[in-house]
Amino acid sequence: MAENITSRAEDYSKWYTDIVLNAKLADYSPVKGCMIIRPNGYAIWEKMQAALDKMFKDTGHENAYFPIMIPESFMKKEAEHVEGFSPECAIVTIGGGKELEERLYLRPTSETIIWSTYAKWIMSYRDLPILINQWANIIRWEMRTRLFLRTTEFLWQEGHTAHSNAPEAEEEVSRMLNVYAEFAEKFIALPVIKGKKTESEKFAGAIYTVCIEAMMQDRKALQSGTSHYLGQNFAKAFDVTFLNQSGERELAYATSWGVSTRLIGALIMAHSDDNGLVLPPKLATVKAVIVPIWKSDEERNIVLEYCKKIEGYLKEKDINYKLDDRDQYKPGYKFSDWEMQGIPVRIEVGPKDIQKNAVVLFRRDTMKKEFGIPLEKTGEEVLKLLDDIQNNLFNKALEFRKEFTFFVNDYEEFKKKIEDPGGFLVSHWCESPECEEKVKEETKASIRCIPFDEELRGSDGKCIVCGKPAPGRVVFAKAY
């Protein structure tokens, strides 16, 4: 058991923080609520960026960059938007030692600055669609912050598209939600539930919001990505009009969608254990670490020489690895060190293995060792393991979610279940804000989404709260 990490059973919240700090993913900054993303953490983000960026490009999007400072007047143009975001904005009031004529908001999201720009770019239906994404940092002055899950400044990507008609825009909204779901499941090995947000949970300024929701190991929900249909709200606010084929002036239709470094938090909470971080191989920069074992200097030379062969087989398969030849640590120390950092596979090699012309493979997810792997098969066996780990993590997370997803029809049972064992409670809801609010107040569970999945949604029934007719089930859970 790792000495520096609080167990999940003892204190889940502390466990999470311990993982982040001990795996060297992030550190606290001098400014409250901000975080320093360390190389280990940033490497995960770079992997996520690379995979997502490719998916965005494959769906026809281009990257651009808009400024971090937004004139106050822009922020105030869309009523719901201002109301939603104003309380959590940081505002620049002084520049060059002088009070500014107009205050500048540090972006909490970029709809306003982008749509004010689109007004200049969009004249004709021929200018549409515009499919732009940007990788950026965002400032939201949150009351309570947690490393990766909710920080004052965070990194994300935000897609902002403009379309000539509603169906096309709505198609974009669901296309990008699917991209997020695919990314979560394939790369983070995180099963997600796709669905629509309720009115009270939707994005400020949107017609509707769709999202992906995932279950963490403490059975709480984490919203992992959102895609918004903004209709003509922002086009109206920023006067973005175009002439359609019939020569009529029309307002453009908008979408926006984003995922953030919060996904790193999701990755941690979904897979890691009491020994430290567990990285899904597809998001691990270093896939394998070689730990050589020796007694004498003579042995050291022999083992390190043997390691070169191993390295050859890894390079052959294009596996990024690290050789831990540090002299000041014993093997045991190195084992736990790399386990803490979540490296998927460890290759152990000492005199005994060399005698057999073999290596020992260790997999991080199950903590199991396999002895006597023939040296020349190292590359292919590691590849196989990486694949297996990736699949295993996904399946484990999926089974866990199934185990703690309950179809509940009785409010008393609901109240009991949400406390113990917790999880996703799938129940009928009459769609009234009152019932939604009541559940929130009485149980602290919120409606995570109205699921698209038919098995979850089911058919009509009676609202779990008021008993009135309900069109289908929704997913309730306590959330981050």
Add this chain to the structure above:
RNA sequence: CGGGGUGUAGCGCAGCCCGGUUUAGCGCGCCUGCUUUGGGAGCAGGAGGUCGGAGGUUCGAAUCCUCUCACCCCGACCA
């Protein structure tokens, strides 16, 4: 903003209640050397703090008083 907690060496802490034998101590880490190395090594030597900040009480303050700052955890708000 409400509740709780903490600021003493790079990290984790003790000392504070009952001011003075403390030149402020312990563990981890760090440096040097030797022995070690298949699950977080051992011994020896060494470097490193003025006790969050300001003011006050006192012959004397890490310790008592006042003010202040910061951070962490739990809630209300949120990706």
